[in-house]
Amino acid sequence: MKQSKPFQQRVEDLFAAIGNIRVQTMFGGTGIYCGEDMFALADDENVYIKADDDLKAKLEEQGGAPFVWTNPSTGTTMKMSYVSVPVNALENENEISELGRQALDVAMRARRAKVKSPRRHPF
Numbered sequence: 001m002k003q004s005k006p007f008q009q010r011v012e013d014l015f016a017a018i019g020n021i022r023v024q025t026m027f028g029g030t031g032i033y034c035g036e037d038m039f040a041l042a043d044d045e046n047v048y049i050k051a052d053d054d055l056k057a058k059l060e061e062q063g064g065a066p067f068v069w070t071n072p073s074t075g076t077t078m079k080m081s082y083v084s085v086p087v088n089a090l091e092n093e094n095e096i097s098e099l100g101r102q103a104l105d106v107a108m109r110a111r112r113a114k115v116k117s118p119r120r121h122p123f
């Protein structure tokens with residue numbers, strides 16, 4: 001679902017303390033970036049942050065739920081590595097900034113862990 005402009009602005013404001021935030025519409029939702037790393041997303045006016053196992057457990061204890069994407073062509077669903085931010089955190093500037101920093105750290109580690117395939121030489 002496409003996000004409203006006021007909601008996009010609110011998302012930018014929520015995470016402004018962690019750096020230069022860029023919001024990009026994609027696949028009907030919104031990707032939230034700091035630099036080259038997508039550390040959060042918004043869908044149907046809910047905010048989800050990238051989470052490793054520890055952060056996921058912490059968020060789920062507070063009522064967070066995993067982001068599930070449904071492929072419109074096949075109807076198959078896939079649980080993504082993003083978890084919703086508990087409502088109380090959205091109202092607390094310090095808490096949302098800390099969660100954003102943790103999610104950015106997870107996103108940066110995931111990017112660094114990707115192994116690029118070696119270049120093939122023509123000979």
